[in-house]
Amino acid sequence: MRLVDLSHPVEAGMQVFPGDPPVDSRLAASVPRDGFQVAALHLGTHSGTHVDAPLHTVDGGSPVxxxxxxxxxxxxxxxxxxxxxxxxxxxxxxxxAQLADVRAGTIVLFRTGWSRHFGSPRYLAHPVLHVEVAEHLLSAGVRVLGVDTLNPDRTPDDASAGPLELPVHAAVLGAGGAIIENLTNLHAVDWQDPLLSALPLRLRGLDGSPVRAVAMQL
Known part of the structure; x- marks a missing residue:
């Protein structure tokens, strides 16, 4: 089996969506003092490589x-x-042309190469998907799409400016689908139509979760 990790490392101070909770960690117990190590971790539900559940943008939508x-x-x-x-x-x-034969249930991932800017201000100025892309995919029976950017919609410089316009989120999550964001290493998948696993933590009643996204060739 071949494996390619498509996930950014989760670490203190990593880049997050503007206004989201910062990622932080500290030791709660250590081997010299306690005989074991445990860390306290603080992060938002959309930190690092993660999946958006409908509840993220749909009032009353399904949680992760x-x-x-x-x-x-x-x-x-x-x-x-x-x-x-x-x-x-x-x-x-x-x-x-790349999606002419896409089948219902396929997970569609967009490789822009923008993940190389992760951690820099330019990462926020990422390309975006027009909502028509999401609409065509939904018509074909695709319910999960992923991007190697912070957001398939435009990311504002200041998220506190008011309600965000998130047309791709509205289309996909409104249809009960899911969106995977902040993917990386898509260039390393050099075979066609890999098997993907992007499973979230079972966070009851919450709107999203970090995932360990992995591409596999059996």
């Missing part, structure tokens, strides 16, 4: 512990959209 896990383990289609500029919009015409 009620996601159908079978949707988050399965065949993935990696769509390559290179050489994008800051805030560039990916439209259906740009990806149609």
């Amino acid at each position: 512990d009620e996601l159908d896990l079978s949707r988050l383990v399965g065949t993935a289609r990696i769509v390559h959209v290179p050489d994008l500029q800051e805030h560039e919009v990916v439209r259906w015409e740009h990806v149609r």
Whole structure:
């Protein structure tokens, strides 16, 4: 079996969505003092590589512990959209050819290469998906999509400015689907249609969870 880890390391001070809780950790027990080590961890539900549940943007939507896990383990289609500029919009015409034969239940991942900017201010100026891309995928029976950016929608410089416009979230999560964000290493998957696993923690009643996203070739 071949494995490629598609997840960013979770560590104190890592980049998060503007205004989200910062990631922090500290030792609560140590081997010299206590005979074992335990760390206290503070982070938001959307830290690092993570999955959005419908509750993230849909009032009364399903929480992450009620996601159908079978949707988050399965065949993935990696769509390559290179050489994008800051805030560039990916439209259906740009990806149609790579998705012409996509099947219902496929997990569609967009490889922009923007993950190389993770941790820098430029990461916030990532490309975005036009909502028509999400609508076409939903019509084809796709219910989970992932991006190697912070957000399939535009990320504002200041998230406290008011309600966000999140059309891709509204479409996918509104249809009961899920969105995987902050993927990395998609370039290392050099075979077609890998098996993907991106399972969340079973956080009861919450809106999302970090995942350990892994591409596999059996």
